[in-house]
Amino acid sequence: MKITLDLSKLVEDGKLTAEEAARLKELASHETGSLAVNILIGFGVISIAAGAVALLPSAPTVIAVGLVVFALGLAVVLNKVAQWAVFGQICLVTGALMFAGGVIGQAEGSVASMLIVTAALALASIAARSSLLAALAVMALSATLGARTGYEHATYSLAIFEPTLTVVLFAALALVAYWGSLRLKADYERLAIMVARTSILLVNFGFWVGSLWGDPLFLLRGFKEHNTVEMMRSIVIPPYVFSIGWAIVLIGAAIWAVTVNRRWLVNIAAAFGAIYFYTQWFERLGATPLSVLLGGVLMLAIAFFLWLFNKKMAAAKA
Numbered sequence: 001m002k003i004t005l006d007l008s009k010l011v012e013d014g015k016l017t018a019e020e021a022a023r024l025k026e027l028a029s030h031e032t033g034s035l036a037v038n039i040l041i042g043f044g045v046i047s048i049a050a051g052a053v054a055l056l057p058s059a060p061t062v063i064a065v066g067l068v069v070f071a072l073g074l075a076v077v078l079n080k081v082a083q084w085a086v087f088g089q090i091c092l093v094t095g096a097l098m099f100a101g102g103v104i105g106q107a108e109g110s111v112a113s114m115l116i117v118t119a120a121l122a123l124a125s126i127a128a129r130s131s132l133l134a135a136l137a138v139m140a141l142s143a144t145l146g147a148r149t150g151y152e153h154a155t156y157s158l159a160i161f162e163p164t165l166t167v168v169l170f171a172a173l174a175l176v177a178y179w180g181s182l183r184l185k186a187d188y189e190r191l192a193i194m195v196a197r198t199s200i201l202l203v204n205f206g207f208w209v210g211s212l213w214g215d216p217l218f219l220l221r222g223f224k225e226h227n228t229v230e231m232m233r234s235i236v237i238p239p240y241v242f243s244i245g246w247a248i249v250l251i252g253a254a255i256w257a258v259t260v261n262r263r264w265l266v267n268i269a270a271a272f273g274a275i276y277f278y279t280q281w282f283e284r285l286g287a288t289p290l291s292v293l294l295g296g297v298l299m300l301a302i303a304f305f306l307w308l309f310n311k312k313m314a315a316a317k318a
Contacts, residue, residue: 070095
């Protein structure tokens with residue numbers, strides 16, 4: 001578990017010696033450097049895999065090459081060849097992504113192909129100890145429910161076609177992953193936490209889309225009704241159900257995160273709390289100068305009371 005400490009303040013308050021603070025700072029510098037390297041490797045691996053998938057002549061070829069590259073990386077990792085460790089990790093991640101791209105291309109993005117990719121990425125993430133692959137495995141699972149993103153010139157889009165199932169499925173996955181993280185060794189704990197965090201993001205996206213459009217329950221009704229336009233007109237779960245549920249979940253998550261010192265979850269709850277507030281505020285009042293002004297004032301008031309709450313919590317723990 002990672003925590004955030006203000007070393008200067010702790011030294012001033014006499015809770016840490018200068019030597020202890022210096023040692024912790026040195027360890028943190030190493031972690032920061034490793035994070036920077038991992039981010040660069042992550043972007044590079046994704047670019048290599050995407051380029052290879054586009055350049056190779058067919059999906060079966062991509063799958064075969066991906067398996068070979070993955071096997072090469074796995075051999076390096078299992079034999080613990082220290083001087084080739086980074087190379088082994090790159091091969092593992094690149095091979096897994098190439099295999100995933102080939103399977104999706106071969107099956108034209110079918111649900112079955114996404115389930116195969118989800119399982120493959122999950123197993124690869126364990127073998128490679130890769131948080132990137134763990135997060136991608138969760139994203140691949142969300143695609144089985146129709147989740148997708150898009151980009152056009154200066155425009156990004158997010159589509160969640162099954163808000164209710166997205167919320168239920170990934171809330172359960174987040175809970176299971178968090179429970180597992182408390183019982184696993186450090187490397188696997190990190191993977192479980194990444195799965196939980198990615199799932200939490202998807203839960204919030206499900207609530208967000210549902211709070212705007214409701215849920216026609218395409219998947220559950222699709223076996224009987226096939227007219228998409230008619231299904232869109234007959235919303236089964238109205239938007240206000242998601243709006244109320246989302247608010248309750250955000251408040252509950254924020255309170256729990258503060259009590260157990262889960263800083264990441266506090267930040268996510270605050271970020272999506274702001275998104276929730278402005279989405280509902282402008283959906284009801286529109287984007288007028290007065291609504292913008294009142295929205296800003298109200299948000300500052302909420303921030304002030306949150307600051308008072310944090311201050312009281314800190315004083316109670318001191």
